[in-house]
Amino acid sequence: MFIVGLTGGIASGKSTVAAVFRENGIPVVDADAIAREVVEPGTNAWKKIKEVFGEEVLLPTGYLNREKLGEIIFADATKRRMLNEWTHPEIHRTIMFEALKHFLTGNNYIVLDLPLLFESGVMLQYIHKVICVTCTPEQQLERLMKRNTMAKTLAQQRIAAQMPLEEKCEKAHYVIDNTNELEETRKQAQRIVGILNESWEHWRIRLYIAVLALVVFSPLLYWQYRSTST
Ligand SMILES: CC(C)(COP(=O)(O)OP(=O)(O)OC[C@H]1O[C@@H](n2cnc3c(N)ncnc32)[C@H](O)[C@@H]1O)[C@@H](O)C(=O)NCCC(=O)NCCS
Numbered sequence: 734m735f736i737v738g739l740t741g742g743i744a745s746g747k748s749t750v751a752a753v754f755r756e757n758g759i760p761v762v763d764a765d766a767i768a769r770e771v772v773e774p775g776t777n778a779w780k781k782i783k784e785v786f787g788e789e790v791l792l793p794t795g796y797l798n799r800e801k802l803g804e805i806i807f808a809d810a811t812k813r814r815m816l817n818e819w820t821h822p823e824i825h826r827t828i829m830f831e832a833l834k835h836f837l838t839g840n841n842y843i844v845l846d847l848p849l850l851f852e853s854g855v856m857l858q859y860i861h862k863v864i865c866v867t868c869t870p871e872q873q874l875e876r877l878m879k880r881n882t883m884a885k886t887l888a889q890q891r892i893a894a895q896m897p898l899e900e901k902c903e904k905a906h907y908v909i910d911n912t913n914e915l916e917e918t919r920k921q922a923q924r925i926v927g928i929l930n931e932s933w934e935h936w937r938i939r940l941y942i943a944v945l946a947l948v949v950f951s952p953l954l955y956w957q958y959r960s961t962s963t
């Protein structure tokens with residue numbers, strides 16, 4: 734599998750870039766969507782959350798009151814770490830399962846939209862290239878407050894709960910600057926789609942050569958092993 738990691742800060746613009754990949758026929762696995770599934774009523778993570786944080790973080794329907802839980806965990810690093818421990822292993826397992834499903838249905842090049850790619854680090858070993866989407870700290874704060882209709886202090890807490898955006902982009906192979914018009918961001922994303930399509934082709938050729946070499950040489954190695962052991 735050829736996996737491209739898509740990361741950045743909260744509200745830095747990953748969704749815009751993910752949309753460009755989807756439009757180019759490349760499947761996107763969305764970690765935030767998976768994170769919602771793993772805390773559905775009855776799951777192990779949901780049981781843990783209910784047991785430790787109490788009924789007050791649940792809605793009358795039994796689903797999580799995400800706003801309430803968000804306020805608790807983004808204000809307290811220890812509680813956030815606990816929530817991460819209950820949810821992240823299942824999120825990572827589901828990501829691998831989704832990736833495998835794409836692989837088995839003939840899509841062996843996928844994008845993984847994972848905001849905490851560097852913070853958690855677990856998925857890095859499976860990723861070939863990383864894209865980081867960036868904007869200025871002021872834009873990030875303003876866009877987050879506007880999108881989530883969130884107070885400034887809460888938005889600042891959420892941003893502070895992540896690795897600084899600048900540091901993430903230093904670690905990435907490609908950086909997309911989302912400080913201007915959305916169309917400008919889409920153009921950069923489209924250019925990177927072209928570069929990655931080429932990388933994928935090279936990777937695929939190397940994979941075919943490796944498989945071919947294995948098919949050709951394994952009978953020879955086996956024959957050599959048999960003749961030396963008799
Ligand atoms: C705390 C929760 C309930 C808040 O839900 P809410 O609907 O308000 O936010 P949502 O899930 O859409 O997340 C929005 C963004 O917040 C950031 N974020 C979410 N969880 C975390 C975390 N544990 N640490 C740092 N940033 C986080 C990410 O950038 C994410 O894209 C939820 O984020 C959650 O369950 N988080 C733990 C699982 C997790 O780490 N998810 C991140 C993707 S793997």
Ligand SMILES: Nc1ncnc2c1ncn2[C@@H]1O[C@H](COP(=O)(O)OP(=O)(O)OP(=O)(O)O)[C@@H](O)[C@H]1O
Nearest residue numbers: 743744745746747748749848876880911913914915
């Ligand atoms: N270039 C831009 N100009 C103006 N607004 C933008 C721009 N890019 C994104 N936005 C707005 O900022 C908000 C955050 O963008 P988006 O949802 O794409 O970020 P994200 O990185 O996917 O966020 P998250 O990981 O938190 O879900 C959205 O409301 C979006 O419409």
